[in-house]
Amino acid sequence: MQIAALARRAPRILTAHFLIAEDASLHSSSHCRSFRTFSLQNGSFAEIGHSNGCGLQYQWPHTASFCSAPADVDDTVKELYDKILKSIKVERSAPQNAWLWSLCEKCKSREDIKLLFDVLEQLRIFRLSNLRIHDNFNCSLCQEVAKACVQAGAVDYGKKALCRHNVYGLTPTIGSANQLLSYAKAQKDVKLMVGIMNHLRKNNLPLQPGTADIVFSICYDADNWELISKYSKRFVKAGVKLRKTTFDIWMEFASKRGDLESLWKIEELRSDMYKQHTIKSGFCCAKGFLLEQKPDSAASVIQAINQSFPDSKRQDIVDELQKLVTEWPAEVLKHQKMEDQKAFISSLKADIPALLSSLSNMGVKSSVNLEDLNITEPVSC
Incomplete structure (x- = not known):
């Protein structure tokens, strides 16, 4: 059965095998004469x-x-x-x-x-x-x-x-810029990153995939969605082939915010560049289906991941599922409007157990305990 039929908004999400993303860093070499x-x-x-x-x-x-x-x-x-x-x-x-x-x-x-x-x-x-x-x-x-x-x-x-x-x-050189950006990342210095990126633009230095990886990480760590949106447009417009790890960061940020529209747009860009998912990008899509109140579709994504990855990656899958249950609901709840929080909590409390039940019916064993699903009701002012 084609898993793609499960989703209306993201038809290409489940058509590919879910394999490990192993991006090779770009190395430049020069010969002296x-x-x-x-x-x-x-x-x-x-x-x-x-x-x-x-x-x-x-x-x-x-x-x-x-x-x-x-x-x-x-x-x-x-x-x-x-x-x-x-x-x-x-x-x-x-x-x-x-x-x-x-x-x-x-x-x-x-x-x-x-x-x-x-x-x-x-x-x-x-x-x-x-x-x-x-x-x-x-x-x-x-x-x-x-x-x-x-x-x-x-x-x-x-x-x-x-x-x-x-x-x-x-x-x-962009190599010099990446060294400075790595320093900005280590220092968690967003202002420095912005200054370096301005220097790159003024001096017409070509952007590279490694540059995007560092910039997206800094924006994610700073919880600055506006900035990652700004620079993602710049990288995409420049024709930079973003790494799978960069898409992981970007999609995880969108899923954490509960921004479905952005999540599916990013997934479309990702699927245009890569046929294969990483564990993280696959779980981000599963979160997207949960936000659409489609726990069965989310379970099918996770099943596909479980079947496609080798046993050596099984613990990574378990860890991501654990985070989906214990960490993600609280993170995404923070970005919901106050008037929508009660309905959102109710849907997650129903859909996450349904997801785990579907996984069990599909033969996917999970050690996740539903007691860990601790979503606090919003406090009325």
Whole structure:
């Protein structure tokens, strides 16, 4: 029997098998190639490497490229800063790449970041005047700078790395932005996230699936539905293929609010991109059917999930069912109008037991105890 016939509003919800979503993170890699330029200091040649599509970088003959890891240097940030400035201002020669990499790695404070950005500006001037290099630094170095800013808690400096036109020779990348957004997520800083997203828009940086994952998580944790709605439109309009985990967050937020219209619209977008459900997105659809007072349809969704996932995921299914009974009713109740709460409570108290009964009749064993269904009646003013 086609499970799709159970639903009027979401015909494609149950047509696919419910399988695990395993999104592979997008990894970008660049290959370094080099050419040679004449050193103004001693008439010898120095290699100038650049990452394909990311701009040029200088490289002294015996040092590592900006595409490689920094060498071990025991100097402090200030000592490395002084070495680099001495090299370009006194010796008039390109400093070792390892010094700059290590400087980034060792930044622990705002004062360290100030030295880093000062030396970047000085290096950019040196590259322009002495090496005649007009392009920005390698993308890998720019992401390392953003990482240093996060490490030192100086994210306002990190935002400078997202500006297309800057005096530091930094190339804005979405990878750098994602590092800053991850910091905003860890700090639960919505204002910082908004500022970073504004920088991305002003500097025309392309959005990525990983960016959406972080932004949606921040909005969900902050319980800010208006903001997630705003940014979801931006990501969808940009043609970003949202990850299954991103849809999980978005659909769970809609189901928690009891927003049926949004939930089915999101499900339609999800089904256009993915034929297979995750456990979370499937349970969100089951919650949607409960909101429509269709416990049998909700049970059919959960049965399909139970049949499609391997035994190794059985506990995850049990946990989601437990949350549906013990946590979700109270969450969704908070978003109901006061005059609708009594009727809503009555329907859930009838439909959730009906759901569990249907699951039992379908042969789906459940350890959920109905005594855990504790929905408090609204208090009259």
